[in-house]
Amino acid sequence: MLLEARNLVKRFPVRHALTRRQAGHITAVDGVSLDVGPGETLGLVGESGCGKSTVAKLLTRLERPTSGSIHFAGRDLAGLDETALRPVRRDLQMVFQDPFSSLNPRHTVRQILAGPYRYQGLEPDQPAEELLARVGLRPEHADRHPHEFSGGQAQRIGIARALALNPKLVVCDEPVSALDVSVQAQILNLLRDLQEQYGLSYLFIAHDLGAVRHISTRIAVMYLGSIVETADRDALFAHPAHPYTRALLSAVPLPDPDLEASRERIVLHGDLPSPLDPPGGCRFRTRCPKPDELCAAERPRLRTIAPGRQVACHYPERTP
Amino acid sequence: MIRRLLAQRSAALALAVVAGLVLVALAAPLITWIAGSSPTAFHGDAVDPALGGLPRGAAGGISTRHWLGVEPVNGRDVLARVLYGAQVSLLIAVLATALSVVLGTALGLVAGFFGGWVDTVVGRTMDLLLSFPSLIFMIALISAAPGVDRRLLLVVVLGFFGWPYVGRIVRGQAMVLARGEFVAAARVLGASRRALLLREVLPNLTGPVLVVATMSIPGYIATEAGLSFLGVGVQAPTPSWGQMIATAVPWYAADPAYFLIPGAFLFVTVLAFNVLGDAVRDALDPRSQRR
Ligand SMILES: Nc1ncnc2c1ncn2[C@@H]1O[C@H](COP(=O)(O)OP(=O)(O)OP(=O)(O)O)[C@@H](O)[C@H]1O
Ligand SMILES: [Mg+2]
Numbered sequence: 351m352l353l354e355a356r357n358l359v360k361r362f363p364v365r366h367a368l369t370r371r372q373a374g375h376i377t378a379v380d381g382v383s384l385d386v387g388p389g390e391t392l393g394l395v396g397e398s399g400c401g402k403s404t405v406a407k408l409l410t411r412l413e414r415p416t417s418g419s420i421h422f423a424g425r426d427l428a429g430l431d432e433t434a435l436r437p438v439r440r441d442l443q444m445v446f447q448d449p450f451s452s453l454n455p456r457h458t459v460r461q462i463l464a465g466p467y468r469y470q471g472l473e474p475d476q477p478a479e480e481l482l483a484r485v486g487l488r489p490e491h492a493d494r495h496p497h498e499f500s501g502g503q504a505q506r507i508g509i510a511r512a513l514a515l516n517p518k519l520v521v522c523d524e525p526v527s528a529l530d531v532s533v534q535a536q537i538l539n540l541l542r543d544l545q546e547q548y549g550l551s552y553l554f555i556a557h558d559l560g561a562v563r564h565i566s567t568r569i570a571v572m573y574l575g576s577i578v579e580t581a582d583r584d585a586l587f588a589h590p591a592h593p594y595t596r597a598l599l600s601a602v603p604l605p606d607p608d609l610e611a612s613r614e615r616i617v618l619h620g621d622l623p624s625p626l627d628p629p630g631g632c633r634f635r636t637r638c639p640k641p642d643e644l645c646a647a648e649r650p651r652l653r654t655i656a657p658g659r660q661v662a663c664h665y666p667e668r669t670p
Numbered sequence: 671m672i673r674r675l676l677a678q679r680s681a682a683l684a685l686a687v688v689a690g691l692v693l694v695a696l697a698a699p700l701i702t703w704i705a706g707s708s709p710t711a712f713h714g715d716a717v718d719p720a721l722g723g724l725p726r727g728a729a730g731g732i733s734t735r736h737w738l739g740v741e742p743v744n745g746r747d748v749l750a751r752v753l754y755g756a757q758v759s760l761l762i763a764v765l766a767t768a769l770s771v772v773l774g775t776a777l778g779l780v781a782g783f784f785g786g787w788v789d790t791v792v793g794r795t796m797d798l799l800l801s802f803p804s805l806i807f808m809i810a811l812i813s814a815a816p817g818v819d820r821r822l823l824l825v826v827v828l829g830f831f832g833w834p835y836v837g838r839i840v841r842g843q844a845m846v847l848a849r850g851e852f853v854a855a856a857r858v859l860g861a862s863r864r865a866l867l868l869r870e871v872l873p874n875l876t877g878p879v880l881v882v883a884t885m886s887i888p889g890y891i892a893t894e895a896g897l898s899f900l901g902v903g904v905q906a907p908t909p910s911w912g913q914m915i916a917t918a919v920p921w922y923a924a925d926p927a928y929f930l931i932p933g934a935f936l937f938v939t940v941l942a943f944n945v946l947g948d949a950v951r952d953a954l955d956p957r958s959q960r961r
Contacts, residue, residue: 410858436860444858452851456873468869469861511855 351421352519352551353386353409358418360404364626376625378404380575381418383652384553386519391545391552393562393583395598396572397622402555403447405572406523409553410444411435422519440470443512447524449504453496459507460492466514481510485540502533506540513544519551526561538565560602563587568658571595574625574633577652581659591655591666593638594618632664640665674953681949687942695760698753707747709754710907741917741928748914748928752935755909759939762824762904763890769829771883774836775875781837782844783867792841796834804831805896812902820905824897828890836882843878847871877954885947888940895936911936 360379363372378401386392396402407413409420411427420427423441430438446452453462463478479489485506496504505525512520522541526534542565544550556562562569563583570580571594579592590596597616604610618637623629632650635641644664652662676682694701702708740747781792808827815823847853848871856870895912897903904910911932918929 407854412854412857432862439858439860442858444855446851446855448851452855454852454856454870454874456876465856465861465869466859469856469859469865508855511859515859 351385354421358382359416390567393566393569394555401575440515441518443517445522445525485510521553591661684942684945695756702750707750709750712744751909765825766828766890770832773833778837778840782841783848799834881951888943
């Protein structure tokens with residue numbers, strides 16, 4: 351495996367609004383383990399606020415995990431300081447959700463694309479024009495500022511910057527969510543082409559299954575800070591085992607209108623519980639269509655129910 | 671930005687006034703040479719001892735020899751003193767601004783970016799200085815330091831009490847910028863803290879810093895004039911507008927021109943800088959345009 355994260359936990363202190371004293375903590379990531387292999391794309395899916403971005407920030411060490419380990423390139427990144435992390439960062443890059451706020455508005459594209467080499471103390475390996483060509487932009491774009499671009503073009507610049515150091519793994523945190531629907535497919539295709547060309551691995555984060563369907567090899571589904579199911583892409587779409595995965599899947603539009611009209615929709619009731627005060631036992635039980643006493647008493651662990659397939663549910667759907 | 675600035679008519683006018691003033695102040699030796707006057711030479715013949723030293727002639731002794739008249743009693747040339755006074759006033763204001771911008775930007779940037787105890791220390795210091803009765807303190811401090819060049823002392827004292835105004839704004843901006851995704855992107859690339867501060871955050875502060883700097887210049891000009899008026903600013907024979915106004919006050923009825931001329935210069939200068947400061951802020955306002 352290229353990346354092996356084990357039992358990652360991240361707690362943030364919560365402060366009282368008036369006194370500024372710590373009033374407790376929020377567990378944004380609660381024991382997440384995941385693997386990404388070479389050339390593979392792991393899709394990470396879950397509702398807003400379930401902790402996807404926090405996972406991305408832990409893996410890229412923008413945040414320090416409260417506990418857990420991150421094995422990457424033969425080292426545990428969890429406890430490394432910034433100096434020790436610097437060389438590792440060449441292999442581990444990130445693409446951000448908002449293409450504009452991730453580009454310094456005061457820099458030209460040329461300055462932005464020189465950043466990777468400069469911050470690593472390297473001689474520029476690729477001129478800006480070359481990096482722009484990789485992502486389908488023209489050489490004359492190099493001397494413009496970010497605000498002169500469309501969202502899709504700006505995201506291409508963000509991708510070019512992430513690829514400048516020839517990384518092995520790129521964490522993409524909802525890279526197309528902020529873009530027009532018509533542009534989303536272009537960026538997804540670009541990411542796929544680049545993956546093939548440079549042998550990249552991706553951790554691809556999205557808030558619905560539809561967005562990761564075409565790019566992922568495997569998929570992990572997150573709910574309230576934890577992973578509830580992981581499976582190969584096709585297996586997950588064909589036979590979702592966790593009731594939450596089933597609900598997410600029923601929200602993905604089908605290409606065939608007859609199938610779309612006839613299929614069963616699972617609508618989740620209630621709101622996402624507050625991560626400040628998660629339910630005891632199974633965290634999904636407040637919205638699950640079929641909870642019982644066991645679900646209230648005991649939290650299901652993520653267990654392997656078939657090769658390459660793990661579920662955190664006391665009563666998973668049968669898979670063939 | 672310059673184009674947007676000049677599109678506002680009042681701003682273009684204010685800029686012209688400021689540029690004219692700077693030019694005239696710089697050219698003070700040349701202008702006084704042409705006019706054949708000096709800021710320190712006494713002209714006993716231009717005043718009338720019988721009238722208690724009142725300038726001879728109309729409007730404070732305006733004549734072809736003394737274009738803006740002469741001072742009562744000692745007969746020094748008012749034009750020369752106003753021009754050299756402009757040099758002194760502008761230089762003190764600009765240097766005090768430079769000092770407060772450097773201090774305020776450096777401390778505000780570090781406080782806003784790193785937060786934590788650094789922010790607590792810098793923040794409390796700024797609160798303290800801002801709530802201080804600084805004018806009284808300046809008067810006490812300057813009076814208690816004899817033998818030091820008053821101009822230098824004014825720059826240091828004005829800059830020291832002025833940096834929290836810059837620091838407060840820079841701190842707030844740096845706090846917002848530090849959370850920005852482009853800073854996170856630079857961190858993922860391995861940027862050092864120094865690079866984050868200087869290459870990523872600092873360039874985004876030039877706009878707000880430029881605005882506070884332009885807006886603080888008139889304040890310093892007025893404060894310097896006030897201190898000189900109170901007798902703790904620039905000392906004769908070095909001229910300054912505030913000091914000229916102070917010496918003109920007892921003469922305001924007999925020789926109003928002596929009071930009005932430096933007063934008008936002070937008023938126009940402060941007004942022009944204020945208008946310019948507002949215009950710079952408008953021109954940089956992201957809501958009114960895409961930069
Ligand atoms: N720095 C922080 N301090 C305190 N709480 C935080 C912090 N960052 C995230 N959280 C909390 O952690 C939880 C998970 O946030 P996160 O941004 O990881 O969610 P997400 O799945 O990426 O959501 P979205 O789809 O909206 O991007 C949220 O409840 C959020 O409020
Ligand atoms: Mg997110």
